[in-house]
Amino acid sequence: MDLHLLSSTPTAVEQAAIDDLLGPGDGNGHGPAPGRDQLLPCLHAVNDRIGWISPGALNHICRRLSVPPADAYGVASFYALFALRPRAPRVLHVCDDLACRTGGSAELVDALHRELGPPGEDRGGVTWTTSPCLGVCERAPAALSLAAGDPAEARLVAPADGEAVAALARAEEPGEEPEPVVPQAGSSGLALLRRIGVVDPESLDDYRAHGGYTALRTALRLGPAGVIREVTEANLTGRGGAAFPTGRKWEATAGQPVRPHYLICNADESEPGTFKDRVLMEGDPFAVVEAMTIAAFATGCSRGYLYLRGEYPRALRRMRGAIDRARERGLLGRDILGEPGFDFDIEIRRGAGAYICGEETAIFNSIEGYRGEPRTKPPFPVERGLFGKPTAVNNVETLLNVPLILTGGAAAYAGTGTGGSTGTRLFCLSGQVRRPGVYEVPFGTTLRALLDLAGGTTGELRAVLLGGAAGGFVGPDRLDLPLSLEGAREAGTTLGSGVVLVFDETADLPDLLLRIAAFFRDESCGQCVPCRVGTVRQEEALRRLVGQRVNSSGEDDLALLREVGRAMRDSSICGLGQTAWNAVESAIDSLGALSGGASGTTTEERV
The missing domain is CATH 3.40.30.10 (Glutaredoxin)
Structure with a gap:
């Protein structure tokens, strides 16, 4: 490629940060020819070392990776954690x-x-x-x-x-960060959370002493088709929000003749109010490695990527440690557990502050070294995913259900929960609740029972946001809502990623809706017009309504909100735009959150 590079040169420290990652080049910055997929790690390397990415550093990255400077700038400017101008370290x-x-x-x-x-x-x-x-x-x-x-x-x-x-x-030592909050720790009947707070998350031996790698041995005995059959019969559905049947996804990936196949564990949980995957990775990291290994065996993948959000430093440390120890003990790499030809390894890719990269096809672009923008579907990831090859994408909670299915059997797993929602579900309780944290309950448990587990609200319940910013509000009259896929669907809401964000009578709902609107405005990748324009128009209309501007007609702005919301839902490329109106719509229709405006305060005073 005939690159037209910049004239800027890197400092010695910047060059070292890049070359330490990619390997040394010759005096002209050339050397081994790493691929464009190393662009995101290179940007992290410079930003971590210097605190920002200079034109000289970007130029050196482009030279080493043979990436046009305009492309590299477009990627670097896409992520919120990177800086392209000097800033404090x-x-x-x-x-x-x-x-x-x-x-x-x-x-x-x-x-x-x-x-x-x-x-x-x-x-x-x-x-x-x-x-x-x-x-x-x-x-x-x-x-x-x-x-x-x-x-x-x-x-x-x-x-x-x-x-x-x-x-x-002042860069003072803040003390030891507390371990993940699991209020149910030690309770009988836990499945996904049973080891957290009990097992040393940095000890592979302790993990194995508590049942670790039993499921992988069972998988090797059953064979790939047998594993997929068990997962299918258990009716395991995805826990990231879409609730797609995992067995169908794995079967479709495994059946593709094109090679290689790839596995991605989506650990970029950036939905406001969601933290369950972080708790699992921090508290039970070897379970994530084992579950990914089983998924790879079933779907014929030799390479896996753990795409981890950039704001999770402890999860990053513990997952790196777990992967390294598993590799040292022959549980990753070639001929795993003595199974000839079963070769699989995991690479961690850090996100850099982009909510949209939680969308499964945006992850592909991010890993490949492009802007993290979603792709149109079809083709679907099981046909053409990462690097154009068949790819299975599952989030952390989904994967950690698989060892439970293999060790206990599909029938026993399906016996928990409801007919359409099998197994247990993790819910992230936060907000104005007495004992916030991650809770594990069978599907079908009522919202009232879940709140009782958490000690109830700190005041009089005003509203509960289910599913996060992309979810919907329910009022105190909906506490008997069964927390299952079919229950949520019948009630016109969603469980999403398991968010249960509780608000009492002190909560300022109009202000929270403005925050949700601003969130989607900021996080829209801008690729498609309905989302790029619609999220801005949604926030503008909300600000006029909440602020009671003299030039605002409440009826006109409500009508505009509904029109914009429908347009985003019907024509946005991905789930971000399709769900950006959900929480606002539910708050207006179910809670009357904007009726009568904001009682005499302006938007500027409230935000």
Whole structure:
């Protein structure tokens, strides 16, 4: 390729960061020819080492990967965690999303204003910014410190207060981060959560002593077709929101004659209010490795990618450790457990702050070194996915159900839950509830029973957001809603990724709807017009309604909201645009959240 590179040159430190990842090149920056799929890791390498990506560093990456500079710039500018202009090496990210907003994030923002000035201002090598959901909603409010260096540092504080974030700004040690919050830990009857809080997450021997790798041995005995048959008969459905039958997906992937096949574990849970996959990876990382290995065996994959969101530093450390230990013990690599020809390994790919990359085809583009924009379907991933090859994509919770099916049998698994929703389900309870955390209950458990498990609300219940920002609100009159796929469908709502975000009478629902609208506006990839324009128009109309602008007609703006919402739902390329109107629509129709405006306050005063 005849590249027209920039004239900028990298510093010695920038060049070292890139060459340490790719291997040394010759004096002209050439050497081994890594592929474009190394673009995202290279951007991480520079951003981690320096704190931002200079034109010289970008130029060196383009030279090493044979990527046009315009393409590389387009990718680097796509992700929120990367900076393309000089900035302080330490950046504090303070969550101001739904759970943290109700948990006191405004106080953290005020503290940082006093300590560091306006967001983005460099104060002695430190700056700060507000952030969408950091995935620790059970300990809201949360703050994440990312400091460039060799090695880079990532520190998470949750729950955080003004003193804690000030200590982060001064680079003081914040103390040990608490383990994942699992209020049911030690309870009998748990399946997915049974080892968390019991087993040392960094010990492969402890994992095996508690049943680890029994399921993989069973899979090898059954053979690929036998594993798929068990998963199909168990009626396992995806836990990421779409609820597609896992057995059908695996069978379609395995049956493709084109080789190689790829497996992707989608661990980019960026839906506001969702944190269950983080808890599983932090508390039971070897289970993720084993489950991915079983999925690879069933679908004929020799390569797997764990696509992990960039805001999960502890999950990253523990998954790296689990993969390394499994590889050392012959549980990854060639001829796993002595099975001739069963070769499989896992590579972690870090996301960099893009909600859209949770969409299964956007992950393909991200891994391949392109902007994380969704692809049109068909062709479907089982036919043409990553690198144009058949690909199976499952999220963490879905995969961790597979060992349970193999060790207990499909019939026993299907005996839990309801006819259309088998097994147990993880729910992420946060907001104004007494004992927030991840809860595991059989499908069909009522919302009332789930809230009772969590100790009820801190005040009088006003609303519950099911499924996250892409889900829907239900009122206190819907507490007997059965939490199953068919129950949610019949009620006109969704379980989504398992979010149960609780609000009492103190919650400012119009303000929360504005936050949801701003979230979708920011996270839209901009590829398709209905979503790119619709998310902006949705937020504008909401601001006029909530602020009671004198030039706003409530009826006209409500009509506009519905028209825009229908257009996004019917014609957006992917689920982001198709669901961006859901929560707002449900709040208006079910809760009357915007009736009568905002009682005399303006939008600017409220947000």
